[in-house]
Amino acid sequence: MVSPRPQSAHSPATDGEHGDTAEPSWPLTTWQGWHRFATTDPPAPPQPGAPARSRDERLTYHSAFVTIRTPAISTLATQVRTLMILGRHQQATARPSLIVTGPAAAGKTTALLHVGRACHLAHTRKNPAPPGSAHAAVPVAYVLVPPGATAKTLITEFARYVGVPTTTRMTQTQITDAVCHTYSQAGVQLVLIDEIHRLNPRTTTGAQAADLLKDLTERLRATFVYAGIDVTDTPLFSGTRGAQLAGRATLITCGPLPARHGTREPFRDVITHHKTGTLPRHTTYLHQRTAGRIGSLTRLIRQAAITAICDGTERITKTSLDTIRLDHLAETHHHPRTRDR
16 A cells, blocks of 8 residues: 555655755656755845855856746746636546647746746645644646656656655556555645657557546646647647547647737846846847747856856856857757758
8 A cells, every 4th residue: 555645765755844855866756856946945146235145156046047937937827826726626527737838948847847836835835734744745746758658657757756666567557546546645736747749649658648647637636737849740639639638738838039029029028137238238139049049048148157257257248148159949040051052
């Protein structure tokens, strides 16, 4: 029999005043790793009047990932909150779900993690663990679809997150029953599933994995949110299974930010938190360099800041930005290849 909150080394139970047992090596796809991520304050810029930070402290700050709140994150947060309320007492059929889609480096995973962290913190604030309790609430689960996923390898990822012990002799049904029992007892309310584009319902194993997800949405009292690259262009929405998913999932597109949208300037809006006279005046250049992709933008700014600290210039200029080599997508857009004549 599986304990609702396993007490092993893989347990989501925590010790100590702050419930922090996770080593830095624990990945986000385990409860320990997720708990550390959700409860660790994101890096913050120095406050006015605060002592100057050391070189190492500044390098650490710029090397840490900083979430830029985009329109897609705001939309996803609102939708998740609404669907969690909508599906709270639904039992007869699969609850409505969300799919975050878009091209690579558009901020899909960032949006997923940001909303998951917000849900985790909101739940633990409203439902603190009783004094002396060794258990922490488990409101959110984060799972990656493994490459070439089968139903059994996928459900094993769900089991690994909360430390449900599995063996090669266990059947898929046995693992699924243990997962559903444990997730229900632990109070999981939001299930985040990343890399959903890896599922291919046109294959036998992919179809079985898709059926597993549908089964889980019916058995667990949780809202499911998926994220994947351009899912509408994949087999995910094809056939009978695809029609079922499309019929209960709301699609949220997380794409590159345009320089202009009507009278608004969405791309400029995301960088105005920087001091006036620095990055905002380079909006046009930054949009050109990154094609409006948030992932490329954050990488460009962070690399430029680290370079400016290391070389002693202490300034980010257009010239210094132009020396930074970005991901292939951004570089291809910035310097498009010409056809050989």
